[in-house]
Amino acid sequence: RSCSEKGRRREKEEGRTAGNRKMSNTGKFRDSAPLLPAAGRTDAGGADSTAMCFTEQDRPPTPENIRRFRKSYTGAPGMRVKHWGAERDEAPRPGDFVFGVRGEKDAGVEHLLGGHLEPTTMQAYQMMRAEMCYETSKVEVLGKTLDRKYQWPDNVKDDPNFRFGVPGAGDTEPAIEVVFPPDAPSLQTTAEQVAMYKRSHGAYEPGEQRKRNYTWDRIGEGIDPGTHSFGGTSAIDYKQGVAKALNPDLEYESKVKPTQFVPRTVADFHQVRADDLGKVRNLGLGDHKLPADHIYGMSTQKFNDWGAKECLGGNYSIEEQMPDPDLGRSLRRGCAPDHVLTSDRVFGVPCVRSDIPPPKRSSVADSKNYGNEPGVKALIYPQTFAQRGVYEEDFLEGHARDALCDICTSSGMVESKERFDELFARARAMYGASEDDMLSVDAIRRALYQEVMAE
DSSP: HHHHHHHHHHHHHHHHHHHTOOOTTTTTTTTTTSSSSSSSOTTTTOOOOOHHHHSSOOOOOOOOHHHSSSSHHHHTOOOOOOOGGGSSSSSOOOOOOSSSSOOOOOOOHHHGGGGGSSHHHHHHHHHHHHTSSSSHHHHHHTOOOOOOOOOOOHHHHHHHTTOOOOOOOOOOHHHHHSSSOOOOGGGGGOHHHHHHHHHHOOOOOOTOOOOOOOOOSSTTTTTOOOTTSSSSSSSSSSOOEEEEHHGGGGGGGSSSOOOOOOOOHHHHHHHHHHOOOOOOOSSSSSOOOOOOOOOOOOOHHHHHHOOHHHHHOOOHHHHSOOOOOTTTTTTOOSSSSSHHHSOOOOOOOBOOOTTTTOOOOTTOOOBBBSOOSHHHOOOOOOOOOOOGGHHHHHSSSSSSHHHHHHHHHTTTTTHHHHHHHHHHHHHHHHHOOOSHHHHHHOHHHHHHHHHHHHH
């Protein structure tokens, strides 16, 4: 009995201590260290239950400092789409700013049309005097036909029902058929012409199936391209596959993945090693508490240095781009007469000596440019056969028939001399040349191209 009394006395003391600490397990467990304060927080109302753990809580909203970086924020209904960099910029105009000029409330339709009413006698006279200075007001009187002083025949002047032109077929004939008659010979096309345009230009009619002349009857039991559907069908009607691959929560009816209990070590490993969609990978460096606009690294532009654009295009002022005042002329007084210094005379010789004829045989020691050398464009965009020493001028150079036949057969353009005679006759007919006229290699090429296109 003494032991039971001591136990009840101790339970009362523990109940008073636990009541001060608001613990929910008062009188259920024995406190082995009553002098130490309790750790953590407990709820005496019994809210920490299994049902509360399985109850899904609302997701916390996105913080205001990073909300502008999300695409769902800019796509909200009724919100003007702005770049996240300009989201916090001040508006160029106040919110109640309205374009245009505010109209008067009393300015109705009757007030606006009041200026077009019939003028008074004095207003008409003033308008007539103001318009008398224009020649058109005298010749082209308002409401009357322009009088060109034509001497019309008597039958035209005496007949009030006279009309120019020829009467048409009736009111049912539209103007488009008069301009473009549907039965005009130039608008009639044959089946061969339609097939040719389908082959050359792909001119299929709207909704017409493109036919490539495949032999469908040789494939198995035969395929009807008008009704057959290629490909296979899936036995499972699985929809939104791409959306579910990007957002796995769509697999569930609640659109939220249910809660799963996993070991803490597995959750920590997933947090460090897994890559979450739309989030930066956790590298284990901790939270540095840096601002949202923080940029790592050092800026490469410590000063206003030139970049690649300035190096390629330059950034010189207009004064720096002007030529030097002593370019091609002397500024020293006394070395030449004044009339020479003040004239437009230019001293020296040009770099490109197109003013003198080039030598027949150029020397290696001669570094002059006589204007017959290729420019920068030819160096950047060389011609097709420039590496072989053949230029466009060589294709346009005229040759005799025998020499031209030798060039075409040696280069492989034509197979035989008979083939060359056919192309030569076609080229001579194209350019209207005679038997003694010389033709170029380009003429033979054009004749060959015309023959290929005709086929």
